[in-house]
Amino acid sequence: MLKDVVEDYELFEGMSVNELVLQMEKAWGFTAGKLAMGVKILGRMVSDTGCVKFLSFPASLVATGTRGALKELVKRKLVDVIVTTCGTLDHDVARCWKNYYQGSFLMDDAELRESDISRLGNVLVPNESYGMIIEEKMRDLLQSLWDEGVREISTRQLCQEIGRRICNESSILYWAAKQNIPVYVPGIRRSSRIPNMVLLTRP
Numbered sequence: 651m652l653k654d655v656v657e658d659y660e661l662f663e664g665m666s667v668n669e670l671v672l673q674m675e676k677a678w679g680f681t682a683g684k685l686a687m688g689v690k691i692l693g694r695m696v697s698d699t700g701c702v703k704f705l706s707f708p709a710s711l712v713a714t715g716t717r718g719a720l721k722e723l724v725k726r727k728l729v730d731v732i733v734t735t736c737g738t739l740d741h742d743v744a745r746c747w748k749n750y751y752q753g754s755f756l757m758d759d760a761e762l763r764e765s766d767i768s769r770l771g772n773v774l775v776p777n778e779s780y781g782m783i784i785e786e787k788m789r790d791l792l793q794s795l796w797d798e799g800v801r802e803i804s805t806r807q808l809c810q811e812i813g814r815r816i817c818n819e820s821s822i823l824y825w826a827a828k829q830n831i832p833v834y835v836p837g838i839r840r841s842s843r844i845p846n847m848v849l850l851t852r853p
Contacts, residue, residue: 654678696728705729709737713750713773717742717822725825732826732833739812739823739835740784746818747787748779787816809833 657676675686695701705723712720723729744750753774762769766777791811795803803811813827826833 692728702731703729704731704733706733707738709735709741710770712738712741712745712822713770713775717745718820721820721822721825724822724829724831727829727831729831732822732831734833734835736835736838739809740780742821742823743784743787743812743816744775744780746816746821746824747783748776750775750779788812791815805835805838806832808838809835 654676656678657673659670659673659677671686671689674682675690695703705720707720711717724732751774753769753772755772757769757774759769762774768775768777768780794815795811809823810827810833813821813823813825813833817824817827819825823833825831
């Protein structure tokens with residue numbers, strides 16, 4: 651049981667990210683230990699050509715800078731399939747066109763509301779950065795699909811069309827479409843924006 655000793659980090663000038671992560675395995679602790687284990691598992695998965703690599707994550711991560719790390723996994727084709735929540739689509743589309751901002755868990759929600767700002771934990775989302783921008787982009791996409799004769803569409807196909815037509819290179823969906831990585835959203839109706847537009851919009 652008492653086999654692996656907890657060791658202190660040894661930080662030195664010019665150390666690489668890989669060297670830091672390798673030390674996390676020995677430094678341990680809740681987050682460091684899980685990150686080190688995750689990196690090792692991902693390494694084994696990537697080196698195994700017969701392994702189908704699923705990437706699954708909630709929308710809350712896409713509202714933060716972690717979106718960039720997820721995008722890189724997709725851009726570099728380190729995963730084969732994505733399974734996520736519909737909020738991922740909302741935030742990924744919104745952040746292609748508008749900014750989210752750093753906030754605090756201690757901020758006054760009544761004051762934020764008066765300033766037309768929503769709060770996701772410690773992430774601030776101005777109303778103009780979420781609602782209307784998504785509806786504007788999705789309305790154009792849905793109109794284009796309708797004009798092309800599309801009357802039914804699966805979540806996988808919808809994600810691909812969103813990535814191809816209304817996202818940019820900062821986007822997870824953009825790279826998923828470009829790399830032909832399918833994105834599945836089992837609970838498409840759980841989000842506040844995109845599914846309602848798909849269900850209710852009639853040109």
